[in-house]
Amino acid sequence: MPKEFSPKVITANALIEGDVVYLTADDQWTRCLSEADVLTDEADADLRLLQAEAQSELVVGVYLTDVIPGIDGPQPAHFREDFRRTGPSNYNHGKQAELNNV
């Protein structure tokens, strides 16, 4: 049996600012992981990834990453993604400083 497809979101860095962005259900880019579209179908995820990659005038380094769906929206499955959605731990810089609710 093929491995079950785990829920994912599409993430990237914004072209100009370089900060972390996520793809929403209406194909916009958001700074908030909680607003990201959670993809549960593999074929759909692959297609959306291709479409997202084509937006190279807006974003850089597009990829799919695992999330755990929750009441407050998707949560990162790996600590690297947790740092990406928050910011560095040595200063209150990045997302944690810029967004009220991450």
Place this chain on the structure above:
Amino acid sequence: MYNYTEFDAGFVAERNIQFRHQVERRIAGHLTEDEFKPLRLMNGLYLQLHAYMLRVAIPYGTLDAAKMRQLAFIADRWDKGYGHFTTRQNIQYNWPKLSDVPDMLDALAKVDMHAIQTSGNTIRNVTADHFAGAAADEVADPRPVAELLRQWSTDHPEFQFLPRKFKIAVTGSENDRAVIKAHDIGLQIVERNGEIGYRVIVGGGLGRTPMIGKVINDFVAQEDLLPYVEAVVSVWNLLGRRDNKYKARIKITVHEHGIDDIRARVEERFNIIRPSFGGIDQKLFAEIKAAFAAPEFRDTPTALYETAYKTDPIFRSWADTNLAEHRAPGYAIVQISLKAHGETPGDASAEQMRVMADLAERYGHDELRISHEQNVILPHVHKSDLPAIHGILKKHGLATANIGLISDIIACPGMDYCALATARSIPIAQEIATRFDELKLEHEIGDMKIKISGCINACGHHHVGHIGILGLDRAGVENYQITLGGDHTENARVGDRTGPGFSADDIVPAIERIVYAYLDLRSSADETFAQTYQRLGLAPFKSALYDEAQAYAAQ
């Protein structure tokens, strides 16, 4: 201090204009990221976890006040008011916007600086002993030859697409403060029968396969140096493995072919290219050397220093720890620690940069150095000025008396910034420094180098730390592996792995167990950790690390 010639300035200006247009074309959508990425990397612009990062070269770690002030200005104007000094004598800005980078590069060019070849498979920033020109044990100042190498390697047409990056370090002393044995080429200035020449070491490197460099030539004459170095890079450029990037560095080439085979190939290549070096490089070298002439040292009393040393215990502690011997009588080398307990190793705020620039201008013959240990050096300070300098440093959080001690930790940016990292480094460094400051043990422990890398690439030099810490991702959790007994000096040695790693919560107590074991085991208070380790080996420390933890868990 070397100042750009018209040629240098013209070259950098042209590159900056090219890059400005490349950025414009990228933003306008005329270049894809695949097309743009190699162009931005050639100019030192990376994309990290949270933002872009601009890596600016500080050739052989040397700055003057004007350069340091400009670095501060850039930090304030286009970044978040600070910069991170690295183990390769670069400064990194962690938050630039792509559209601002061309302006940042223009601002750098105004003070003869750039970010060219701070990334990519080229010859990188040439580093040197941070005590260059000031050290009491120096045969000759390594900076002129480092500058000659910088000019030779910048935009060298044969070496823009090497198998992998290539790093050169130079020391002018037998005591190696530039980690030359962990570089692709390490150069040591030596004197033989009254003649100055170079011992050439190749094939050192850390990363996933750590290797200590080997001597390929014991004495290369001054006039033969550039063709010799060119021959080494040229041989590797053809021979180096392009099929596997993990095997592409010259250390692997030397390891696979053997040093004798590489030496023979280099000799052959050297004989072919030597005649093409018609002496222009030697004329240039003479001019460069003149630019690095030592300042005029004054011969005045040092009574102010002696009085402060006797009467002010805080000053005395700082002087004992942070000063090094200068070659001129009445002078000292001042090491400014960028390792205040609990702060990020190597970070300086724009305000701190300006303070250090002012001090250099007022008291230090307008010279500053960045060390590979991520501290700042005032190389030429008259001792009578030390109390005033210390007073100013204190006001700006720059007077931490911990050079060479357990809290003077090298740490790479790790997963707080770096896209390659597998775990964080900075919080571990912060916690270790804070813990040993609380214990008030660090002066008791004495000479101790902790070096932390957040991934196997070893930017934090963990292999050559007395205690090395490597952050890894073990099944989705940060895990820290310890090595012991590494050495970064002329007696370079790769540390020994102790065994299974520790979680982020357990790593600081683990370091504490090693330190307490050392304090128990040392033969006297004068025996350093490195000496105790050399005498006793891994076993007692391993036992302290693992058996004690088990005993504790069983209670």
